[in-house]
Amino acid sequence: MxxxxxxxxxxxxxxxxxxxxxxxxxxxxxxxxxxxxxxxxxxxxxxxxNSSRTVKEYQEKIASMGAQVDEEQIVTSSMAAAHVLQQRFPQGGPVYIMGADSLHQALEQAGFYHAEDNVLAVISGLDRTFSFEKLARATRLIRQGAFFMGTNPDTTFPTPNGLGPGAGSILAAIQTASEQTAVIAGxxxxxxxxxxxxxxxxxxxxxxxxxxxxxxxxxxxxxxxxxxxxxxxxxxxxxxxxxxxxxxxxxxxxxxxxxxx
Missing domain, CATH: 3.40.50.1000 (HAD superfamily/HAD-like)
Structure with missing residues (x-):
């Protein structure tokens, strides 16, 4: 085809x-x-x-299924988020990160580090430890003027047991509470x-x-x-x-x- x-x-x-x-x-x-x-x-x-895995983890997953790909053959929404932030804040700095270790690592490699207050941006990805406390903090920071970005808007993702909640479901909660629309990296x-x-x-x-x-x-x-x-x-x-x-x-x-x- x-x-x-x-x-x-x-x-x-x-x-x-x-x-x-x-x-x-x-x-x-x-x-x-x-x-x-x-x-x-x-x-x-x-x-x-999907921002929940690093490039190396994706390589390992693909290898476990019988195929091989090079590092340069993989790009993720975490990498896209880091790219967008670098363009907006070339000096790097503190950001509030809601997501997996892979998102933290991608942002750290681009010069950004997690902080709880006085941040340049709030970045929301697939966060399996999402809580009301995190929602409240993200909302406050965005209302105080922090740049608001989501790794992706996928409300669900497919699993063998049906559709599970995706990063977009968390993003929707933050957008509703903050009354702000996120810039999407992915x-x-x-x-x-x-x-x-x-x-x-x-x-x-x-x-x-x-x-x-x-x-x-x-x-x-x-x-x-x-x-x-x-x-x-x-x-x-x-x-x-x-x-x-x-x-x-x-x-x-x-x-x-x-x-x-």
Whole structure:
């Protein structure tokens, strides 16, 4: 299917959750999928809105499922958040971080450190220790003028047991309490796509965005000027697909079918 697009696709920006796996359960044969990308001459960068793992942890997870990717082939919304903050506050400084260790690490590498008061920004990701106290502090800091950013707006993420609450559910609580809208670092904002295409050395016209979620993977790809392909192995069904006023270029049951002739 992917080979049917013209002009020919040279690069793919590939989502992970709902495309490669659901939690710890692989959805396809990863080794076979990457071999098919190679056979088609398509280079791949994995771009995820999930901020709860580091690049090394993603590499290890992919390796545990039988495939190998280089560090440069992975970009995350934590990295996008660090990039956006660096552009806004090049000097670095204190920020209030709600998220996993991977988000803390990405921000620390960019010159930012966690603080409870007098912060430049509040950054919200997938925080499995989210509490009313954290919500109250984030709300107060934003109302005091701190820049407000979310790693991603995904309200859910797919698991073998159904959909679980995503970073967007936490973000929604903070936005409601603070009465402020967050700047989004990950999809559907263009930052992750720009980072991926820069690494691949390609233009949007040469690139396809592949994912399972219409409002992030597909909308983000469209906004970035890329062609798009939806796989139905994650959160979007054919019935849900019909409710959107924008549509992907291709639709497939899963990634293997998308890479088939």
């Amino acid at each position: 992917l080979a049917s697009l013209t002009p020919a696709v040279q690069a793919a920006i590939l989502d992970m959750d709902g495309v490669l796996w659901k939690d710890k359960q692989p959805l396809i044969n990863l080794k076979e999928a990457f071999e098919r990308f190679d056979a088609l001459g398509i280079r791949v960068v994995l771009a995820t809105n 999809k559907p904002s263009p930052t992750l796509y720009q980072m991926a295409m820069q690494r691949l050395g390609v233009s949007p016209q040469q690139t396809v965005s592949i994912g399972d979620r219409m409002e992030t993977d597909i909308l983000g790809g469209i906004r970035a000027g890329c062609r798009t392909a939806l796989v139905l192995s994650g959160v979007t069904s054919r019935q849900i697909l019909q409710t959107y006023d924008y549509q992907p270029d291709l639709v497939a049951e899963d990634l293997i079918h998308l890479l088939s002739a």
